[in-house]
Amino acid sequence: MRNRGREAAERTAERRRRESEAPRLLGVAPDLKLLELVIEERRDGRTLPETTHKKRVVLEHAPALFVMPCMDRSCRDGGHDVTAEILHALSKKQTTFTGEDPCNGQTGSANCQRVMHYTATAEFAS
C-alpha cells in the first residue's frame, strides 16, 4: 500500500509539473471565451454512466494540456492525452467537436478496455 501511495504521489507531481510547464491555453487560443467538455467512458461500446461528467475549463488558469485520467480505479498507467487534437480543433475555431481515445493502461494482467469519449463546446470572440 505504501508503494501505491508513492506511485500516486509521483503521478500527481508529474502531472503538476507538466501543467506548469505547458503553455497557457489562452496563449494558444487567445479568442477562446468558453470551453466545456462532456466526458464519458465506454466499455464494449456501452457508456458507463458513473463516468459521465461535465468539465468547464477555467480559462484564466488553464494550461494548454488536456490529459484525463482513466476512471477505472484498478487501471494502472492508463489515461488519455488528447491535447493535440483539442488544440487543433480550437485553432480552427470549431465550436463543437468530439473525439475518443482508448485507454492503454492495464487492469490486472489484461489491457484496460475503456475508451474515453468527449464532446467539446467552445465559444470564441468574434
Ligand SMILES: [Zn+2]
Ligand atoms: Zn484504463
